[in-house]
Amino acid sequence: MPTSVSHYRRTVWLLWLAAAVLLGLTWWHVFALVSDSRANALANAERDLANLTRVSQEHANRTFRGADQVIRFIQARYLELGQQLDLTALSKQGVIDTEIFPQVGIIDARGMYALANRPITGKLDLSDREHFKVHLTSNSDAMFVSQPVLGRATGKWSIQLTRRISRPNGDFAGVVVVSIDPGYFTRFYQELKLGQQGMVALYGLDGVARARNVGNREEFGSQAQDAPMFAHIAQGQLEGHYTSKSVVDQVERLIHYRKLPGYALVVVAGLDTRTVLANHTTAKEALWLQAAIVSLLILALAAALTRYLWQVRKAMATRQQAQRQTEERNAQLNAIFEVSPDGFVSFDADKRVSYINPAFRHMTTMGTETLEGVDESEFSRWLARRCAASTPFLGLSELHAQLSGERTGQRMLIELDQQGKRVLQLGLRRSASSTVSQILYLRDVTHETEVDQLKSEFLATAAHELRTPMASIFGYAEVLLHEDFDATTQREFLSTIYTQSRLMANILTELLDLARIEARRDKDFNYTRVDLQPLLWDLAKAYPTPPGRDMLALELPPQPLYLMADADKLRQALLNVISNAYKYSPHGGTVHLKAWSRLPSAQSPGVCIEITDQGIGMTAEQQARACERFYRADPSGKIPGTGLGMSIVKEIIELHHGTLQLHSSLGTGTRVRLCLPSHATLRGNTTAARADTRPAALA
Template identity: 75%
Template sequence: MPASSHHYRRTVLLLWLAAAVLLGLTWWHVFALVSQSRAKELANAERDLANLTRVSQEHANRTFRGADQVIRFIQSRYLELGNTLDLKALTLQGVIDAEIFPQVGVIDAMGIYTLSNQPITGKLDLSDREHFKVHVTSTSDALFVSQPVLGRATGKWSIQLTRRINRPNGDFAGVVVVSVDPGYFTRFYKELRLGQRGMMALYGLDGVARALNVGSREEFGRQANNSPVFARIAAGEEEGHYTARSVVDNVDQMVHFRKLPGYSLMIAAGLDTQSVLGNHNAAKEALWLQAAIVSMLVLALATALTRHLRQIGTEMNTRQRAQRQIEERNAQLNAIFDLSPDGFVSFDNKKRVNYISPAFRQMTGMGNETLEGVDENDFSIWLAWRCATSTPFLGVAALRADLAGGKPDPRVLIELNQRGKRVLQLGLRSSKSSSVSQILYLRDVTHEAEVDQMKSEFLATAAHELRTPMASILGYAEVLLNEEFNAATQHEFLNTIYVQSKLMANILNELLDLARIEARRDRDFRYTRVDLQMLVTDLAHTYPVPAGRSGLELTLPEQPLYLMADSGKLRQTLLNVISNAFKYSPHGDPVELKAWIKSTPNRAPGVCIEITDHGIGMSPAQLARVGERFYRADTSGKIPGTGLGMSIVKEIVALHHGTIEIDSAPGLGTTVRLCLPTYATLQDSVDQDGPSRSKLDHAIQDTRPAALS
């Protein structure tokens, strides 16, 4: 055999061996990317489902709490007024929200539907209904949520929420029933847009769907007892997820569930697995096609394989980096406000005060003052003297006149001019008792009024702030879609869209920071010993000073200053204040930072950091609003910002037990002074030759700092 032939076969063998190794590496790499893509899609879908069930849980909780408040109110009023209770009038007055609760009524002890806010035709017997029978056999007045039923009064599907009515002696007096349209839930679920085969449902733990959305289809009362979710909840799980074939439409789904605390109900959300993996399958097919092309190229020309694999690797890395940059963040805020106990004053049969409750004393700040024995006129003068002029108290006699004029429960609002702003709701009820002629009762509604006003103002402001950049984004995007432009103009429009999108992202990120700080307080903080000089120096070197401006001017003591603080949060706080100082001194004036130890006799030591600019400054009215969300001293729109920076600073400093002082004057600049507590004085922890490690380690501990007094 010629040597050349032997050499050829050996070369071919080596070439095919090399090609086989390269093909094996190529396919192994593709399979790894496919697995990674699948895991990522599933993780994103699970995160979205968890957020959707959380939103739906809050929606259901608010609905049931609202219904329960109506039930308890009617329960109390029915015991007082019996069949004279006018539910239709309460609906017209807005006490009952007819849009959410279309029918509200009372079933008497015999099962007859006696009262309703809707017309009733004939004698309607509901004694065979589950939501009536369950209260007959039990003395508990717990809230019951029925399966969807076809209402006999309305002829429509509804979910019945009921409570037992007990007379004072414990006898069964009937049932208060509030009907909730299950479509109220399914319409909300449709807005979540889970896709053509997505599912969102409100299930009872009995396995019956109260409201179910599958794609665009609505169902009520669907049985799903054999779904694995009920076995998991029975085993004690409050929340979880799984993948299984749906018992509703026999589709493979990813499902996330949450049990509603306090109710025998749960929320379940599902996404079609094939839809979830749609992008993954498309990417998988593309990857397999690319691998096949690479394989053919390897077989045709082995020497070109390395370059092609490098291109594939580069392309995949670029795609992964792009995916990581597009991740979304979601958050939701919810608050529960507790009402303080009612206060009351009772009057004897001669209209003289005979008892004042402790809650009334606390609300009005009367202390140990004695009013027992005072007649109602003198009492009215005493209370009116404590009211603000904007909400005068007209007297107990005026309330009694309203009661005599046909008002079943006359109430007025007053605002006290002592002990800060406090809004009270007053009502009067008469009595036929020989010892009590009437009772004046009070309820503190200050928190409710302030919360409603804060919510309205915050939502209006946030919507306004987000609408401005969104208008620019939509406008320029619409122009780009409908018109042809040269490359330079397109780049200009895209840059505007990018800048406005970045502004929206900044607003949302800072809102999320505020929401996280308010919700978790300092549980995300990591308090360690922080070298202030090192932190400030690093900050001064890394801060992007605007073009044409001099850097941050530092004045720091020679001896070290140590704080017990969260280093990242402290850096964020200083960055926000420094950024404001540069923005609001646009004519190139210097920005200065000073730090010193604050030592006062009989007080804990602290460290003060002062940032000063010589810019536009603020008026006293503007200064008073610093820290309000979305408030900005400059309203011209020429200085960029979200108006949330100082709100974040205020929250972080408060959680460090620190204080903020701001001095400012129009045209003279602004000084922001942050004082934070520390555990050791410099005299105790620093020698002339430098800090003593043993003393410093003993004096400064890795714990939350004490308050700076």
């Protein structure tokens, strides 16, 4: 008897030790899942915020660069014309974009508002304004971005962008001032949709918000000098993220910031940590509940076994309890199959369909069709009829062969021949149960396959194009690190490194442009009625002609040429073509730009723009590939470029519902013709044109 009691105690002790181990593993696993869930939620939010700040930074950079171009233009014209400068006429001509910069003016050396593009009532003394005084004590030509101030000329809050006007002898001649409505930024930030407590802002390094948006609330002028990001920037960390309570509204947020290169400004985006972790909190509670249920099951099983050992005579009662537990587990499994996103089909002992879960019905769009009771051969034929010809279903026999090891191969994928692409991964599991012989499961991997394909194509192309400049940078940098050279040689090596780095930056910038155009299509395009002649004249004046080369020669008709287009995107496309014309005619020759209106007898009236150079030209094979990404007609690498310019041109012109034609002869030059729909083509009357400014093909 003592031996039996000792054996029983040892068995019970081992039983509860195993239960404790299982409990420990269960809770360790739950804690790991909760930790991973929180880390993933924060990582995803950090990635999203990084992308949003990158978009906001690009938006601010474009805005301030545009403002700076206007300021420099007015600065030069004022020094040339003085009080004869007509800012109102420049606004009407479109030189000044009044939608973005509603107020543009000149403050003379005494601080009086001398010129403006809008009427001025009385004399306005602005000598006490910060954006005027800052230029009195400094000879710097840098652009100053003010805090939001209440404009005395307009009576509205605005951000003032100013530059000093210096006479040729260095004397102070006044200040050029361009006003931007803070709402221009907050309206853009509202489109980012960061939730009720989500925040996007543009701060100066003085800690004052130029524009701040929280949910649907617009703010500006907020004081946030004590925010951690300013300390980080002061230490040289120009981009980063952190979590803290806002010094403005005390809301705890996950923050990501980026300093604007060349400006004393920083863009910042933040998500309320409660919003970021909302899904994590729900998942955590569910995991705790599941862990508690599993723990209870483990404890119940251990207790049941203990009771079984203690009361062997009650074997029947113990067996009944085990049966009830089995039924509970079956109910749980049935519930899991019902809500699972994967499709399941179980077969009975005779290998006939016995159960199909809802996910399978949804994946295969079988509706009310009944398959229960059909054998596996008939089921295989039914599924094969729904597959695309490119990915036929080889039948359950193929899956059996893979399970038995007769055949080895990759996972089985099928594509359903129905509306919309749907790729499914199939697998088969055998069962030793007397009621279930096998289970077929299907998982929707459509998104995974699309992402894998796009990723592979992008990585292959981008890696190929970035490898050459990267090799040059690495090689020259390694030589500089290990060898001593004179200053001339060092400068030559550094110049090569700089040139290759700039090439890599250009490739990445143009890749981002292409990605943005392809992702947004025409949603970022602002179609307006464009007068083409002024746009082309401005383009010719602003284009930096290479040294020793003639300016762009324009041939324009006397009558106006109107078309519906996004002026900025059209200008970008034309600049890419003009740049290629100069680059690929290294031996000189005039670059011609001709524009004309297509005759009404044409297939559809419109406007054509043709750029002709006298360069190296292309073969027929090169012409056919000219608009491919990363393709360059000059394989020697002597002519700088990324091979993405014409791809961007093609995307922009096609989104305008236009056409691009190339005509080239090797050694004699190239002619690029861009044809776009005219204003009359797009709308039958002016009322409709005002109501919908997209091209007809896009409406």
